[in-house]
Amino acid sequence: MKKVFTLFTAFCLLAVLLPALHSSAAAASKPKLAVYVDKQNHSFIPLRFLNGFAGIQSVLSPSGDQIQITRDGQSVTFTPGTAGASVNGKPVATSLRPFSDNGTTYVPLSLVSQTLGIQLQWNKEAGSLTLTGGADTATPYTATLPVQNGSLIQSGSPAVVSGKHTYKVGGRSFSVQTVTVSLLHPSVKLDAVLAGNTVGRTEALASIAKRSNAVAAINGTFFAAYTDGAFKAPYGYIISGGKMLKNSPGDNRAVFAYDRNMLAELIPGSEFKSRFDIGTIEGALQAGPRLLVNGKVSLNVAAEGFRDPKILTGGGARSALGLTRDHKLILLTTGGATIPQLAEIMKQAGAYQAMNLDGGASSGLYYNGKYLTTPGRLISNALVVQTR
Secondary structure, three states, X not given: OOXXXXXXXXXXXXXXXXXXXXXXXXXXXXXXXXXXEXXXXXXXXEHHHHOOHHHOEEEEOOOOOOEEEEEOOEEEEEOOOOOOEEEOOEEXXXXXXXXXXXXXXXXXXXXXXXXXXXXXXXXXXXXXXXXXXXXXXXXXXXXXXXXXXXXXOOOOOOOEEEEEEEEEEOOEEEEEEXXXXXXXXXXXXXXEEEHHHOOOOOEOHHXXXXXXXXXXXXXXXXXXXXXXXXXXXXXXOEEEOOEEEEOOOOOOOOEEEEEOOOOEEEEOHHHHHHHHHHOOEEEEEEOOOEEEEOOEEOOOOOOOOOOOHHHHOOOEEXXXXXXXXXXXXXXXXXXXXXXXXXXXXXXXXOOOEEEEOOOHHHOOEXXXXXXXXXXXXXXXXXXXXXXX
């Protein structure tokens, strides 16, 4: 059975820092663990991720002028601020050099992976990289990190912003409210929160957001809103803090899931349980149907198990979430849209992957202490966005 190197473990490992390169960044939130690809397509990896992954050790020399990274007798040594490196004590030519940004030191990925036997698998659709160490052993280590392109996100940049837009679909205009979340921002955290912290209860969306100290929130899964009893069962998987709050075996509807490093994705319901059992999923909500796959409208409503005319053919108030190619989360509400129209709206909003959430009277969007879209009833659960 594979050893899965979780990102939680990575966060807990001793960070190897270069004080001379980042004296002003100590008080800021540390960047998410992400592979950074610069504008010249050169890849760098956080040193604090490497330290401990697959038996890797990182040592900063007493004088602070060398970083040595070792695994199974193999080593690569860098001199901060200087091009060039050495592999097992022998100089090698490279124009790349380590650098530090916002309290995190980055080292060139290619030389490290080649020297230490780390296999790389680029996942274009998810914008991520899977690293495998010890692939030739019975217990390899694996970890998946988001890939950040172009420039690193600074802690002082906006983490969550709202917007109001108008999109035209088939000759009709739709007024849309959005909240856009930079998932790789150092301060951002997500959580799936039950009403009253209990399965079956209901609560106002604003109340859920305020007691969660959330800057933004959107309604989550479908639930038994029209039952006469006080118990209003939510439908679908709900995961918070790595724990399953609501199980939903056999449910094929799409699931929004994210790990401790805020790498988010949409997973078919039929595949979710096996993914959850690996142990890297921090939070999740199941709703559906799926709206976009890799930037294209992709609807298979019946296959996901939907039978309600409100989903199959009807229009109404809608909530949805989407993921962009640069790891932003779009929370969106609109009115009067059918599911196909909602898919087109999400595409125009810039989503690359997207799915529908509970709608109708449940549809609500909260931002910065007030409603952008006010729900017409109490809800069962919500996805909240927190900033540290």
